[in-house]
């Protein structure tokens with residue numbers, strides 16, 4: 001696994017970030033980032049959550065993965081982790097502005113285009129494996145699909 005993403009739920013609210021820098025700058029996304037060497041995916045999900053939002057996740061559950069194929073020649077695997085137990089409060093960081101969003105008001109038109117394909121499955125409680133294709137170094141979304149596991 002190369003990157004992690006944290007789906008943090010608090011009843012009908014989901015934690016999102018407005019990304020201020022790096023890959024996905026200007027998009028709404030979920031906390032996450034690159035998995036460090038010697039780090040487990042679950043640890044990445046909890047570390048990135050703290051770094052990007054200030055929240056302290058207590059348990060991160062693996063609920064699936066997305067394989068991205070970029071420019072037909074690069075593969076990146078992103079583990080998806082569900083966090084329902086956490087402490088603390090959200091705070092703006094150098095990297096992101098965190099916010100709680102109603103799950104019925106997720107701004108899919110301002111997010112990665114693949115998100116609308118898989119986030120609803122996760123919110124419905126499924127574990128998933130997806131494959132998505134991008135070209136032009138992430139700029140153009142080609143498409144892809146998900147299966148429930």
Ligand SMILES: Nc1ncnc2c1[nH]c(=O)n2[C@H]1C[C@H](O)[C@@H](COP(=O)(O)OP(=O)(O)OP(=O)(O)O)O1
Pocket residue numbers: 003004005022023024029031032033034035068078095112113114115
């Ligand atoms: N297409 C798509 N959909 C949904 N989520 C993502 C993508 N592409 C992605 O890269 N991502 C996710 C994967 C990661 O969770 C983040 C990107 O992490 P990034 O900011 O590059 O990683 P950091 O380790 O935080 O980087 P630095 O800020 O330290 O440079 O988006």
